[in-house]
Amino acid sequence: MGHTSSVNPARAVAGTDSVLVLNCGSSSVKFAVYEISELTASRARSAARLTARIAGQISGLPDKARLDWKPASEPHLEQPLPDVRDHAGALALLLERLQTNPAVGRLVGVGHRVVHGGARFSVPARVDSDLLAALTELVPLAPLHQPHNLAGILAVSERVPDLPQLACFDTAFHAGQSPVHTNFALPASVRQQGVRRYGFHGLSYQSIAERLPGVLGERTDGRVVVAHLGNGASVCGLLERRSVRTSMGMTALDGLVMGSRPGSVDIGVALYALSTLGMDLDALTHMLYHESGLLGLSGISNDVRALAASDDPRARFALEVFCERAAQEIAATAVALGGLDALIFTAGIGENSDVVRAGIAQRLALLGLSIDEEANRSGRQTLHAADSRVAVHVMAADEEVVIARATFEALSSR
Ligand code: AMP
Numbered sequence: 001m002g003h004t005s006s007v008n009p010a011r012a013v014a015g016t017d018s019v020l021v022l023n024c025g026s027s028s029v030k031f032a033v034y035e036i037s038e039l040t041a042s043r044a045r046s047a048a049r050l051t052a053r054i055a056g057q058i059s060g061l062p063d064k065a066r067l068d069w070k071p072a073s074e075p076h077l078e079q080p081l082p083d084v085r086d087h088a089g090a091l092a093l094l095l096e097r098l099q100t101n102p103a104v105g106r107l108v109g110v111g112h113r114v115v116h117g118g119a120r121f122s123v124p125a126r127v128d129s130d131l132l133a134a135l136t137e138l139v140p141l142a143p144l145h146q147p148h149n150l151a152g153i154l155a156v157s158e159r160v161p162d163l164p165q166l167a168c169f170d171t172a173f174h175a176g177q178s179p180v181h182t183n184f185a186l187p188a189s190v191r192q193q194g195v196r197r198y199g200f201h202g203l204s205y206q207s208i209a210e211r212l213p214g215v216l217g218e219r220t221d222g223r224v225v226v227a228h229l230g231n232g233a234s235v236c237g238l239l240e241r242r243s244v245r246t247s248m249g250m251t252a253l254d255g256l257v258m259g260s261r262p263g264s265v266d267i268g269v270a271l272y273a274l275s276t277l278g279m280d281l282d283a284l285t286h287m288l289y290h291e292s293g294l295l296g297l298s299g300i301s302n303d304v305r306a307l308a309a310s311d312d313p314r315a316r317f318a319l320e321v322f323c324e325r326a327a328q329e330i331a332a333t334a335v336a337l338g339g340l341d342a343l344i345f346t347a348g349i350g351e352n353s354d355v356v357r358a359g360i361a362q363r364l365a366l367l368g369l370s371i372d373e374e375a376n377r378s379g380r381q382t383l384h385a386a387d388s389r390v391a392v393h394v395m396a397a398d399e400e401v402v403i404a405r406a407t408f409e410a411l412s413s414r
């Protein structure tokens with residue numbers, strides 16, 4: 001995601017002002033609050049210090065809502081919310097709690113994670129009615145995420161209409177990719193209608209790219225592949241910390257095997273399902289978004305924790321396919337980069353599953369990559385073996401701080 005605005009100290013918010021970051025999914029509202037402090041007279045982007053104050057989520061929507069409230073310096077709190085049934089209710093409760101919480105100070109803006117910005121939005125954008133209309137048109141491209149992202153924006157608008165809101169897009173980080181990596185081999189008449197690769201997980205990739213110097217040193221601007229392995233999964237190739245190639249396409253279905261999405265599938269399968277297997281569009285959509293991936297392969301779970309703990313051969317098989325496909329996509333991305341200097345694992349699986357990291361690393365030995373098994377098992381952040389030609393690290397994804405900073409910058413440059 002690019003940042004066009006710079007900090008204007010004359011306009012900047014300061015003191016105990018805070019920004020709220022929201023990531024609204026189908027059954028949850030994840031949130032994080034950052035206090036903005038220590039402004040300097042500099043116009044540099046780092047002029048503001050963002051301090052995490054409270055994070056957490058309201059999960060279990062619509063019937064089993066519960067609040068997970070994690071203040072930075074107090075014990076965590078968990079609480080059932082029997083009266084909360086939708087995003088509007090969740091956000092009403094959340095905003096009330098935040099606005100009366102002394103650790104939060106004055107809320108001066110809200111930054112939202114929005115999964116699809118299409119071709120039009122390559123930088124964060126202020127929310128207004130035009131933006132909402134444009135983002136609503138993109139719902140069919142991200143049916144699992146976009147409607148819930150928009151529900152969060154609308155709920156905040158209704159509750160606190162004067163609070164500035166910013167949309168930060170998961171597609172935006174990839175906006176500078178070359179046409180070689182964004183075009184499908186389809187007729188121009190189709191491609192001209194916005195049918196192209198956009199890529200996702202951009203906020204995660206940006207958060208990694210920004211912190212690479214502290215981890216990779218002189219390899220920072222080299223050929224780096226980041227593997228975002230979570231319930232959704234993709235890989236992204238970086239050169240000079242910019243996105244060159246990513247495994248997801250126009251929708252979040254392409255590329256790696258995911259929790260319940262298949263990743264790359266011969267498009268003829270979809271034609272066959274519609275023409276011969278008796279599926280209609282809804283059944284096919286449901287299968288592709290909810291019944292495939294690790295869940296479909298194993299018939300057991302979409303969760304790597306459950307699969308790694310299972311003795312069932314189907315669980316082992318599902319993990320094997322996951323690792324094979326991930327390694328293939330990393331190698332394909334190395335082709336786009338002209339080689340591989342570093343591999344970064346991130347997100348829920350990448351940060352936590354030594355089994356998956358080992359399964360992927362073994363398959364990439366042909367690129368001169370090898371990991372230290374003990375470092376991997378014990379969860380260290382630096383994984384490469386002494387003789388590995390490729391540096392291998394684990395880094396935590398931190399999309400929230402990227403969104404918080406973009407929101408602060410947008411407020412400051414009004
Ligand atoms: P994310 O979408 O990044 O939140 O990742 C969620 C996924 O990470 C879960 O569905 C699990 O498959 C995986 N995961 C989370 N914690 C662990 C863990 N401790 N070990 C293995 N996999 C994990």
